[in-house]
Amino acid sequence: MSQNMDDFSKATFAGGCFWCMEPPFDKLDGVVATMPGYTGGHKENPTYQEVSAGTTGHTEALQVTYDPQKVSYPQLLEVFWRNINPADSDGQFVDRGSHYRPAIFYLDEEQKQLAEESRDQLVESGRFKSPITIEIVLLETFYPAEDYHQGYYQKCPVRYQSYRYNSGRDQFLKKIWSDEKND
Numbered sequence: 001m002s003q004n005m006d007d008f009s010k011a012t013f014a015g016g017c018f019w020c021m022e023p024p025f026d027k028l029d030g031v032v033a034t035m036p037g038y039t040g041g042h043k044e045n046p047t048y049q050e051v052s053a054g055t056t057g058h059t060e061a062l063q064v065t066y067d068p069q070k071v072s073y074p075q076l077l078e079v080f081w082r083n084i085n086p087a088d089s090d091g092q093f094v095d096r097g098s099h100y101r102p103a104i105f106y107l108d109e110e111q112k113q114l115a116e117e118s119r120d121q122l123v124e125s126g127r128f129k130s131p132i133t134i135e136i137v138l139l140e141t142f143y144p145a146e147d148y149h150q151g152y153y154q155k156c157p158v159r160y161q162s163y164r165y166n167s168g169r170d171q172f173l174k175k176i177w178s179d180e181k182n183d
Helices: 018-026 048-052 073-081 109-125 157-167 169-176
Strands: 009-014 031-039 059-066 103-106 135-138 142-144
Touching: 009 073, 018 031, 018 059, 018 073, 018 157, 059 103, 059 142, 073 109, 103 109, 109 135, 157 169
Parallel strands: 103 135
Antiparallel strands: 009 059, 009 103, 031 059, 031 142
16 A cells, blocks of 8 residues: 555754764654655745855755655654754754854644754753754755756765764764764
8 A cells, every 4th residue: 555645744954964864864754755845935946056155045955745644744853953953053963153053944834843952952951061052943945956966875875984984974873972873
């Protein structure tokens, strides 16, 4: 029995380099697809070069298509928080600038409320000493990234692993979440 696309939901997260955000979501049972792209800016149909120049207002983001019968939006939020530095609003790890700013782009009021509750729980946990600076904003338009960015970690695993390690992301996440299992 095949499912109709109407059975699935979407979630959009920006967590710095979209290459690094794709694998943690792809691992989740219930995630149907992930798509790197750009959102949050003013330029229509931006290219990677334009976004990287920092003049479009867009940030690199990941759109997650998921089956809400298998994975919930709060579970996706948990994966998001565990793969970023929520106290750094000017990029993530080695990637600096507004085009790498972290954010949650919600589709409706329910996603907005769940994202805010999730953020508030993280703040209350005291895990981060610096203020949590994540934007929670309405998704207006999502532009898919170029084909060579789609599934990059699978297409170029050695280059991806080298980039990821050298970005400092894994070291930071291990330190912050060392008392818990972090996939």
